[in-house]
Amino acid sequence: MALQVTGLVKHFAGVRAVNGVTMTVQPGECVALIGPNGAGKSTLFACIAGQQKLTTGTVWWNGQRVDPLQPAQRLKHGIARTFQVARTFEALTVLQNVQLLTQYSRGLAAYNILEDGNTARARMLLERVGLLELALTQAKVLPYGAKKRLELAMALAGLHGIGETNARSIPAGPQMLLLDEPAAGLAATERTQLMDLVKSLTRPQADRRGIAVLYTEHNMDAVFGYADRVLVLIDGLVAAQGSPQDIAADSNVRERYLGHWWEPGRAAEQCHA
Numbered sequence: 001m002a003l004q005v006t007g008l009v010k011h012f013a014g015v016r017a018v019n020g021v022t023m024t025v026q027p028g029e030c031v032a033l034i035g036p037n038g039a040g041k042s043t044l045f046a047c048i049a050g051q052q053k054l055t056t057g058t059v060w061w062n063g064q065r066v067d068p069l070q071p072a073q074r075l076k077h078g079i080a081r082t083f084q085v086a087r088t089f090e091a092l093t094v095l096q097n098v099q100l101l102t103q104y105s106r107g108l109a110a111y112n113i114l115e116d117g118n119t120a121r122a123r124m125l126l127e128r129v130g131l132l133e134l135a136l137t138q139a140k141v142l143p144y145g146a147k148k149r150l151e152l153a154m155a156l157a158g159l160h161g162i163g164e165t166n167a168r169s170i171p172a173g174p175q176m177l178l179l180d181e182p183a184a185g186l187a188a189t190e191r192t193q194l195m196d197l198v199k200s201l202t203r204p205q206a207d208r209r210g211i212a213v214l215y216t217e218h219n220m221d222a223v224f225g226y227a228d229r230v231l232v233l234i235d236g237l238v239a240a241q242g243s244p245q246d247i248a249a250d251s252n253v254r255e256r257y258l259g260h261w262w263e264p265g266r267a268a269e270q271c272h273a
């Protein structure tokens with residue numbers, strides 16, 4: 001088992017953002033977390049990756065309890081994430097943003113030696129996300145879709161064995177990517193390319209296990225075309241989970257989120273418009 005979340009509760013003052021979630025993600029599994037705005041998806045991510053402290057409950061990773069750990073420590077254990085609103089270093093170039101993350105274990109010292117190391121790996125990661133041509137562009141002028149792809153490259157830079165040829169970099173344990181609306185703001189072809197890339201990461205390679213992926217998405221093509229399993233979060237609780245086919249046919253999920261008129265190819269929230 002890679003990720004095991006047990007009885008996770010997160011309250012903000014009177015707001016019950018996450019209300020008792022128990023879930024797992026296996027190595028190599030691609031799991032979509034869907035649900036209406038305000039359901040608690042981003043908060044659950046923040047509790048798993050460490051940006052938020054749990055009110056109660058536990059997060060286990062690879063057999064170890066990680067909820068008391070800081071985000072950087074969780075990243076060292078192989079849990080990387082992206083944010084719903086892309087977070088990049090605006091004054092740096094696209095390449096420098098990735099170089100900063102390839103050297104994150106040096107802390108702030110990495111900032112002084114950005115250009116010194118890992119250029120080949122950083123460029124390889126940019127190629128993976130289709131941003132190599134923009135390597136020397138400042139992040140602040142990137143269109144939003146390109147920023148989301150840059151953020152994915154930065155998250156991958158924090159993991160091991162991706163874009164690396166060095167045998168020492170082979171990871172000992174499983175690794176996980178948490179992607180909060182990775183395809184939001186992307187055009188349809190960009191979305192397909194990005195989701196194809198995400199899916200490819202879950203497949204085992206000669207030198208590493210398949211990465212566990214948990215992602216949120218409102219675009220149902222990106223959910224039903226890619227997820228091995230779908231978790232539906234409503235009002236901070238897992239309302240349903242199962243195969244994409246089971247979830248698409250679940251009358252409770254259609255009633256409360258997808259909409260009775262929903263059909264594959266439509267964003268669920270378009271059905272409520």
Ligand code: ADP
Pocket residue numbers: 012015016017035036037038039040041042043044
């Ligand atoms: P989702 O990602 O599913 O749209 P969120 O996790 O962002 O949902 O939000 C769940 C609920 O928690 C919402 O009611 C939101 O307003 C509230 N919430 C999220 N973050 C905070 C915060 N830092 N402080 C107070 N309330 C928050």
Ligand code: MG
Pocket residue numbers: 041042043084180
């Ligand atoms: Mg969110």
